[in-house]
Amino acid sequence: MEKCIVCLKDDHPTTLIKLRQKGCLGIIKASQERGDCLSALEDAKPENKRGRPALQEDGFYKIVDFLKHHDDEQISISDLVEKMDEMCDWNAYSQMYLKKRLKQHFGDEIIITDIPGRKSVVTLRETVTCILQDYYQRPSNLNPDDEKRALIRAAAKLIKSDIRSVDTTKSIYPTPANIASVDNNLSYLPESLLLFLSNIFSEKDPSVKIASIGQAVMQASRPRALITPLQLGLGVQVHHNFASRFLVSTLNSLGFCSSYYEVQKFESSAAAVQGVDLPGDISNSFVQFVADNVDHNTRTIDGLNTFHGMGIIAGITPGTKRTQPIPRIAFSTDEIKALAKIEIKYYKPQSDRMAELSYAELKNLNTLDKTFRLDLLSVIIWPLKYPIPMWSGFMQMVQTGDYPGKSSVSFLPMIDLNASDMTCIYSTLNFVANQAKRYDITAILTFDQPLYWKALSIVENENPGSTLKSMVLRLGPFHTEMSFLGSIGNLMSNTGLKEMLELIYAPNAVTHILSGKAVARAFRGHMLVDTALYCLLIADIFNIDVSKLLEEPNSTLETTEMKEIDELYSQLSSGELSASEAGESDVLKNLEATVQEKNRKF
Structure with missing residues (x-):
């Protein structure tokens, strides 16, 4: 018995792999010449040793061959054991x-990925040495x-080898x-994919495209x-904005986003x-419920049974974001309903104190605000200095x-009741009060006019x-603003305001x-009409020719x-x-x- 010259002196990867497969890891009987040694390797057979039966060894090598030719990288250890059971007459390894x-x-x-509570996943990858060895062994006459x-x-x-080496979890x-x-x-x-894509793009800053295309390649591999983050983000964004399964599925088939x-x-x-939680830390934020x-x-056949309910949101200033990761768990619709559910409380009137309400007199806020004259400055400066920004x-x-x-x-659960129903409003008030108590904040709730009353x-x-009783109810200002603007249109009918606005907007829009x-x-x-009227007023006070203003702004x-x-305007x-x-x-x-004196004369 002589030591194998191949085992000791030749570090040829292919030969070493053959040695392992043949069971010759130490001493074999062979010639000192390389050719005889390799031929002896072909005839060498593994020796029967004590331990596992030969049937299990044969099954193991069949599993090895199965892994090499199996393209499913998500096969688990338990799947391989079941496969080996079939090959070894139910005598597989543990x-x-x-x-x-x-x-x-x-x-x-x-690569065997061990995740607590989940199956161990097996992934094969080619090492850099093997890949380069195969490349350098290519025929020289190509x-x-x-x-x-x-x-x-x-x-x-x-x-691809580097992509398969990336640690992942789903x-x-x-x-x-x-x-x-x-x-x-x-x-x-991975570094290799990043380097490859960086050398392809020629833009000044292609970082976003490199990340997007690179993650698409990884997802496809x-x-x-x-x-991948960008694939998931695009899929969620498209579905949120367009609610189209066709669009998401089409982008997914093209490799741009996650599946529907x-x-x-x-x-x-x-x-x-x-559930009903507010995102992030709101201890330093102002929270208002709406x-x-x-x-x-x-969509129903007869057009009936449509959904009418009460929607609730929480406006948080400054805004907060959810920091905890979202687990990938399958939830049924019933489970989600149970997690985010508002208790319905039937409302039973106890008394009628609305008849005793009295309205306090509104205070004149001009005495408290020292900047209210800036409104006047923003309009009177127009004929004196042009062009300048508008009021906003x-x-x-x-x-x-x-x-x-x-x-x-932050969107909160809906109540599947008619929003104008007193029970629905009462349940909403109690839900908001409980949320405020939970987060130790003042309960501030905004309604529009009918619901507010x-x-x-x-x-x-x-x-x-x-x-x-401690809740602060607010009347939504949007309806108040709409009512105010409508009153202007009613009072100023047949005064030429409609014709003036039609110089800017289409007639239907003016209506x-x-x-x-x-x-x-x-x-x-x-605001444009107000500015134009003040321009004419200031021009009349200071005898300014408005027609020459565009030609000579500072004259x-x-x-x-x-x-x-x-x-004053320049210093401000x-x-x-x-x-x-x-x-x-x-x-x-x-x-x-x-200006006030001039207005009285008019």
């Missing part, structure tokens, strides 16, 4: 021992095109922070093992996890202060010790503006008072004067008195 043997046999070429194909195949194998979904962060999405890609099934599973998991009727035209832009330019941050909206009557008729329905257009239109500053107003715009200082300036007070 899961623990099979896992040990697989690690010994494949070494770095196998033409340039074949050389290029061989190089591309080797690069693809290297990238037990939780990617967090919103990971989906929104470009850096996190780039770090999700491991469809049953990965849930996965999107629905995410939404049900997110709904179940949230409730209003919600209607959904359910002017106020954003001159007002300063701490910005609390963008608000966030009914909610107010419920609160006023409650007993003094009721939790609803909605004057009725108060088109709020945004009405606000802008009335009107002739009197001392006009120059002082222009200087540059920050030399604060809003309160500008509002209390003598020149603005004098001009206010002049």
Whole structure:
């Protein structure tokens, strides 16, 4: 018996693999010459040793061969044991021992993912050494095109090997922070794939495209093992905005987003996890609840039985976000209903105290606000200085202060009752009161006018010790604004206002503006009319020719008072004067008195 020269001196990977497969890991009887040694290897057979029966060994090598040719990377250890049972007449290894043997046999070429409470998943990957060895062993007489194909195949194998090496888990979904962060999405890609894509794109900053296409490649390479952040995010966003299964499925078939099934599973998991909780830490935020009727035209044959209910949201300022990850769990519709359910409390009137209500006199807020004259400055400056921002832009330019941050909206469960029903409103009030008590905040609830009046009557008729007594009810300002704009249209009918607005908007739009329905257009239109009237008024006071204003914007500053107003505006715009200082300036007070006197003459 002599030591095998191949085992001791030749580190050829292919030969070593053959040695392992033949069971020759130590000493074999062979010639010192390489050719004789290799031929002896072909005839060598593994020796029968004590321990596991030979039938199990044969079954193990069949499992090894099955793994090499099995393309399903999600096969588990338990699946392999069942497969080995079939091959060995139900005499397979245990899961623990099979896992040990697989690690010994494949070494770095196998990845076994152990997740507590779940099956161990087996994934084979080719090592860099094997891939490069196969590439360098290619025939040397290849033409340039074949050389290029061989190089591309080797690069693809290297990238796929790195993709298979990525640690993954499908037990939780990617967090919103990971989906929104470009850096996190780039770090999700293996280094080889990131390098490959970075050398393809020629844009100045292709980071988002690299992350998107890279994750699409990873998802296509491991469809049953990965849930890539951008793929999931796009699927959820498309479904939220368009509610189209066809669109989500089409994008999924093209490899751009997750499947429709996965999107629905995410939404049900997110709904179940949230329940009636408010997201994040709201201890330093202002929370206001808003409730209003919600209607959904359910498709029915006769057009009846449509959905009319009460929808509730919570506005949080500054906004908060949910930080805890969403587990990937299958929830049924009944389970979600049970998790997010509002208790229905039947309302029984106890008394009628609404007849005793008295309305307090509104205070004049002008004495408290030192900046109210800035409204006048924003319109009288137009004929003196052109062009300048409109009222909204002017106020954003001159007002300063701490910005609390963008608000966030959290959707709460709906009540499947008619929103105007007293029982529905009473249940809403109790739900909001309990939520406020739970988070130790003041219960502030906003209704529109019809629901506000009914909610107010419920609160006023409650007993003094009721939790609803401490609730702050607010009338939604939108309907008040609509009513105010509609009153302007009614009072100013047949005065030429309609014809003036038709110079800006279409006639049909003006009809909605004057009725108060088109709020945004009405606000802008009335502000333009107000500015134009003040321009004519100031032009009359200072004898300014408005027709020459566009040709010579700064040619009107002739009197001392006009120059002082222009200087006041410049100092306010540059920050030399604060809003309160500008509002209390003598020149603005004098001009206010002049304008009021002129208005009385008209």
